[in-house]
Amino acid sequence: MANRENKSLMKRIVYALLAASLLGSCQNELYNDPAKEHQSEQGIYIHGQEQTQIFLLSGASQDASGPRVSLVKPATSTVTVNFSVGSQAQLDAYNAKNGTSYKLLPSTMYELPASVTIPAGQTSASIPVKLKAVTFSGGEVFALPIQLQGSNPHAIGGQSEAIIVVDQATETKALSINTGNEIAVYFAEDILVPQWTMEVMVKRSNINGALAGTKFVGGSDDKSEIYPVVGKDGSFFRTGGTDLSLSKDIMPLEDNKWYMFSFVYDGANVSVYCNGRQVLSQPVRDGDYKLGGFWLSTTRGLMRELRFYKVARTPAQIAANVWKMADPKDTNLVAYYPMNGKKYDPATGAITDDETQIWDWSSNGRHFLNLQGATFVDNAGKPFRFPVTE
Numbered sequence: 001m002a003n004r005e006n007k008s009l010m011k012r013i014v015y016a017l018l019a020a021s022l023l024g025s026c027q028n029e030l031y032n033d034p035a036k037e038h039q040s041e042q043g044i045y046i047h048g049q050e051q052t053q054i055f056l057l058s059g060a061s062q063d064a065s066g067p068r069v070s071l072v073k074p075a076t077s078t079v080t081v082n083f084s085v086g087s088q089a090q091l092d093a094y095n096a097k098n099g100t101s102y103k104l105l106p107s108t109m110y111e112l113p114a115s116v117t118i119p120a121g122q123t124s125a126s127i128p129v130k131l132k133a134v135t136f137s138g139g140e141v142f143a144l145p146i147q148l149q150g151s152n153p154h155a156i157g158g159q160s161e162a163i164i165v166v167d168q169a170t171e172t173k174a175l176s177i178n179t180g181n182e183i184a185v186y187f188a189e190d191i192l193v194p195q196w197t198m199e200v201m202v203k204r205s206n207i208n209g210a211l212a213g214t215k216f217v218g219g220s221d222d223k224s225e226i227y228p229v230v231g232k233d234g235s236f237f238r239t240g241g242t243d244l245s246l247s248k249d250i251m252p253l254e255d256n257k258w259y260m261f262s263f264v265y266d267g268a269n270v271s272v273y274c275n276g277r278q279v280l281s282q283p284v285r286d287g288d289y290k291l292g293g294f295w296l297s298t299t300r301g302l303m304r305e306l307r308f309y310k311v312a313r314t315p316a317q318i319a320a321n322v323w324k325m326a327d328p329k330d331t332n333l334v335a336y337y338p339m340n341g342k343k344y345d346p347a348t349g350a351i352t353d354d355e356t357q358i359w360d361w362s363s364n365g366r367h368f369l370n371l372q373g374a375t376f377v378d379n380a381g382k383p384f385r386f387p388v389t390e
Contacts, residue, residue, distance in 0.1 A: 086145025209299030240284035341376035
């Protein structure tokens, strides 16, 4: 009897080990890198991220490098990799997946070869693209989908498509704050916002100090205050009657660098972003904020882009618009100050040089009427260019 039970136990152990082996094999197949499946044969795939982003000024032309195509193993002889421009359907699927709204780059604005060659002994090459007088309007962003073609070498499934994103670079002056006097604007009426997003960009020889915030209004309390202070040794944010602290490890800052700080209130929680990266999210309060105006820090340095929305912008929107100007026609803007020494006419879209005020580019006309000694400056005789390359 005991011998029969021992044999039965041994069978169960063998079956369990066999099942575990089969399960592990199945799991390995599910999670294999597609390139590894082609170790015995040559294959081609798009290397790295599926999106390549190129910035250039409106109307400019540029020879650029698109995504890299890679072989599974070094070529024994020259390999020609064929590809084509993808379809609108491919771009629509990408937009739907990523929450973007890219427009297909018009064929008149680019030249793309039909193939690239990878020399013997090499494993990759970049897809070259010639951009020609790319003209942007209304904050649009273009994209060019790429699709690998042909069967020699075999295009690996799931890694045969890419997107080249063509976005507008910005050249601008910035506001130099060199005064100890408050720079403020007061609204003609109190403004209630159930949600909000405030973004401000600065560069300082000494990063430590307040950024910008809201003015108190009659009948409001500190629950409507927005008061951020940043520093190399840690940062501080008072809002909704709550004090939030960010250590230097969470948001490390340096002198003489541009930073875009974004603060978002979704009706209960506040999130903080630095250059598009979320560094804090915490509940603070619920209910509307009451706005009576804005102030700019008197901490000396450069400031560009103060924008305030009456909605909670999404993480994707924050990240995608770090270095870009806002769309002044966005109806969610409470106020928008590019701080570039230019005036914008919402009725006509005309932009004119005018350094007498800090102009609100939204349709609400909430301008800073007094510069208090601040001036608009360039970058040692040339505009500041964004995205920053420093």
